Each structure stands twice: as structure tokens, then as C-alpha cells.
Amino acid sequence: MLKQHTTLHIGGPAKFFVNVRNTKELISVLEIVRKYKLPFLVIGAGSNLLISDEGFAGVIVKLRDEFRELKLIQEKKIYAGAGVMLAMLIKFAVDNSLSGLEELFGIPGTVGGAIMMNAGTKNSTISDNLEFIEVLSISNPQYGVIKLYKEEINFGYRRSGLENFVILSSVFNLREGNKEELQKRITEVLLTRAKTQPLGTFNAGCIFKNPENHKYTAAMLIDKCNLKGFQCGDAYVSTQHANFIINKNNATSKDFVKIIKHIISVVKKKYKVKLEPEIKLVNIKL
Numbered sequence: 001m002l003k004q005h006t007t008l009h010i011g012g013p014a015k016f017f018v019n020v021r022n023t024k025e026l027i028s029v030l031e032i033v034r035k036y037k038l039p040f041l042v043i044g045a046g047s048n049l050l051i052s053d054e055g056f057a058g059v060i061v062k063l064r065d066e067f068r069e070l071k072l073i074q075e076k077k078i079y080a081g082a083g084v085m086l087a088m089l090i091k092f093a094v095d096n097s098l099s100g101l102e103e104l105f106g107i108p109g110t111v112g113g114a115i116m117m118n119a120g121t122k123n124s125t126i127s128d129n130l131e132f133i134e135v136l137s138i139s140n141p142q143y144g145v146i147k148l149y150k151e152e153i154n155f156g157y158r159r160s161g162l163e164n165f166v167i168l169s170s171v172f173n174l175r176e177g178n179k180e181e182l183q184k185r186i187t188e189v190l191l192t193r194a195k196t197q198p199l200g201t202f203n204a205g206c207i208f209k210n211p212e213n214h215k216y217t218a219a220m221l222i223d224k225c226n227l228k229g230f231q232c233g234d235a236y237v238s239t240q241h242a243n244f245i246i247n248k249n250n251a252t253s254k255d256f257v258k259i260i261k262h263i264i265s266v267v268k269k270k271y272k273v274k275l276e277p278e279i280k281l282v283n284i285k286l
């Protein structure tokens with residue numbers, strides 16, 4: 001069941017679930033996907049996914065082994081496979097007295113997922129210090145590994161435009177920093193998160209993007225509509241952070257869809273703003 005692969009703990013069965021160990025195996029899988037015209041999805045740590053209770057009638061791929069390589073390749077450059085956990089990358093950078101990624105500490109997930117989502121905070125995003133990535137085209141795996149420099153990627157607010165690719169690896173160009181100060185900073189960043197977010201629950205972080213050019217964040221809009229605590233089935237809007245929806249234990253994707261639709265409609269009526277989901281919906285239409 002895919003629920004075992006998401007932080008929300010929601011998601012039905014996948015028709016095929018493949019752990020790929022290296023690029024060669026991934027190319028073989030993509031060739032089969034192309035030949036049989038199968039739906040395809042690569043997942044990281046599932047920390048930004050709402051997957052349908054019906055599951056996924058195609059191939060789900062998870063990147064293992066070769067994709068978890070993490071190394072210093074030059075004095076200030078780090079190579080990270082797409083399957084490396086973001087926290088590991090940041091700790092590795094700090095251990096090597098390299099600065100640039102510390103504001104992202106505490107964002108769950110893999111490096112590949114973070115690049116796809118251009119994950120970040122109000123202070124920085126994963127793409128800020130990225131030099132290049134290596135990818136495979138999902139529809140044309142026969143082209144082999146393609147190198148894309150940051151300037152060639154259409155990064156924006158929580159988007160990368162990389163939907164047609166599997167991200168294989170990344171190289172970050174960082175600045176020299178003071179190890180003790182960097183360690184202090186990542187602890188501060190983590191403590192702030194612990195104060196403001198319902199950590200230790202089944203959630204997927206912020207459900208909605210912040211509306212552009214608006215004085216209120218999505219969380220503020222939801223809070224101002226008195227929706228904190230709003231519940232459907234076993235899911236409810238966090239009372240701590242209004243942009244988080246929590247699965248108490250046995251929530252279904254349908255419970256989440258009901259809450260998401262309700263929030264969109266109430267906020268639209270009161271503030272004339274249409275909130276857009278930040279989380280990726282898999283086999284779900286709103």
C-alpha cells in the first residue's frame with residue numbers, strides 16, 4: 001500500500017512498485033513504461049503527496065542505492081543523489097563548514113523531491129545554491145542522462161517545471177562558513193519549526209500555496225475563516241498551523257478532498273482568492 005510511503009499515511013495500492021538501484025535499471029523501467037503506455041510516478045519520501053485510496057494504476061518508482069550517494073567533489077561543491085534525504089545533505093554541508101542550505105533544515109523529504117518542488121522557506125529555496133542536475137526524460141529515456149544547469153530550469157515558487165523528467169542527481173555550489181555558527185543556525189531553524197508546526201503527526205506540510213501578491217498567507221486566510229479544527233472523518237485542520245491538515249489515524253483521501261474543497265470555497269467566498277494546492281494530488285481530481 002502506498003500509505004506506507006507517504007507522511008500523510010494515506011494511499012491505496014500501486015499496480016507496480018519498483019525500487020531502482022541505478023540509472024541503467026531506471027532506463028529499463030522507463031522503456032517498459034513507454035512501451036506499454038503506463039502511468040508513471042517517481043516518489044521521494046512522500047512528504048508532499050496526497051495519493052488516492054484507489055491507489056495508482058501504473059508504475060511507482062523509488063530511487064535507492066546509487067541514488068543515495070553524497071560526496072564533496074570540490075572544495076565548496078557537493079554532489080547529492082536524488083534519493084539522499086535533504087537533512088543528510090544539509091548536515092553533510094555543515095560538517096564540511098559549507099553554508100547555503102541551512103535555512104531548509106527540517107523540511108522532510110529527499111533532494112530529488114525538494115528540487116522538483118523547489119522546496120524552501122521565506123528565506124531561501126533549494127534552487128538558490130544549485131549548480132546543475134542530471135535527469136532522464138520520462139518519455140524519451142533513450143536520450144540517456146541529460147545535464148541541466150540551474151539557468152535552464154524554470155524554477156518558480158514551489159515549482160521547477162521538471163514534470164517530464166526523473167531527477168537523478170544534483171550539484172550544489174556553497175559558500176565557506178563557520179561550522180559552529182552553522183550548527184547553531186540549523187538548531188534554531190528546527191526549534192522554530194517545532195514551535196509553529198504540528199510535528200509528530202501524519203501530515204504533508206502546507207496544503208496550499210500562499211497566494212501571490214496578497215497581504216495574507218494561506219494559513220492566515222484559513223485561520224481568519226475560523227477553519228482551524230474543521231474536521232471530516234478522521235482528518236482535521238491543525239489548530240496550531242491552519243495550512244496543515246492532519247490525519248488523526250484512519251483518514252481517507254476522500255476526507256482530505258472534502259476539507260480541501262471546503263477550505264477553497266469558504267476562503268473564495270470571504271476573500272475572493274482561490275487557494276491552489278501545494279501538495280501533489282495523485283489520482284485525485286478536485
Ligand SMILES: Cc1cc2nc3c(=O)[nH]c(=O)nc-3n(C[C@H](O)[C@H](O)[C@H](O)COP(=O)(O)OP(=O)(O)OC[C@H]3O[C@@H](n4cnc5c(N)ncnc54)[C@H](O)[C@@H]3O)c2cc1C
Nearest residue numbers: 044045046047048109110112113114116119120167204205
Ligand atoms: C512537516 C512538514 C513540513 C514541511 N515543510 C516544508 C517547507 O517548509 N517548505 C517546503 O517547500 N515544503 C515543505 N514540506 C513539503 C515537502 O517536505 C517538500 O515538498 C519536499 O521537498 C518533498 O520531498 P519528497 O522527497 O518527500 O517528495 P515527494 O513528496 O515524494 O514528491 C513530491 C513531488 O516530487 C516528485 N519527485 C520526487 N522525487 C523525484 C525525482 N527524483 N525526480 C523527479 N520527480 C521527483 C514527485 O513525483 C512529486 O511530484 C513539508 C512537509 C512536511 C510533512
